[in-house]
Amino acid sequence: AQSVTQPDIHITVSEGASLELRCNYSYGATPYLFWYVQSPGQGLQLLLKYFSGDTLVQGIKGFEAEFKRSQSSFNLRKPSVHWSDAAEYFCAVGESGYNKLIFGAGTRLAVHP
């Protein structure tokens, strides 16, 4: 069965510091992978996705993620965090594109000034 693991429930970083949020997945075939961000009172917003091709994908708001098949990982990175990045981040894997997404438990990011 498919599953997504986000090992870090909470992460706190200082503004301007670099960030890496971890995501590991379990899926038999080539996965469709996503990162979403959820801010209070707002719906989930797609940061980036990986379907195929270049394993380093660029997303919105300066985020990027790298698909590593050998490690079954799809970690999210940002070189310099802004206070507005404080939110909940979800990694997800899809069976076929966006259909029937399986979400990780989420990582709550706090940013210190």
Place this chain on the structure above:
Amino acid sequence: GAVVSQHPSWVICKSGTSVKIECRSLDFQATTMFWYRQFPKQSLMLMATSNEGSKATYEQGVEKDKFLINHASLTLSTLTVTSAHPEDSSFYICSASGTGDTGELFFGEGSRLTVL
């Protein structure tokens, strides 16, 4: 991006009553909508897939008679929690898939249900 709106965003009801949550795609036609449930500090769990004009497909373990889903038009899907009980209290989120090549999902802001 496209906008998906849920209403109400917050509802409190008495045990035994039914509650309807609406999910609307405001600026696109959504052939498919998904309903998720999110418990505190937990992930989103897919409840059902709703296709316009047909019966919803429920995930294993989700009671279809408890959570009635109707997708009567290309811009509206509704989730009705029937005879709600305190254990149904949760955050319910919908997402909609627009037509087009990307099939990207757009999420509503969620509806928090509290059953007393």
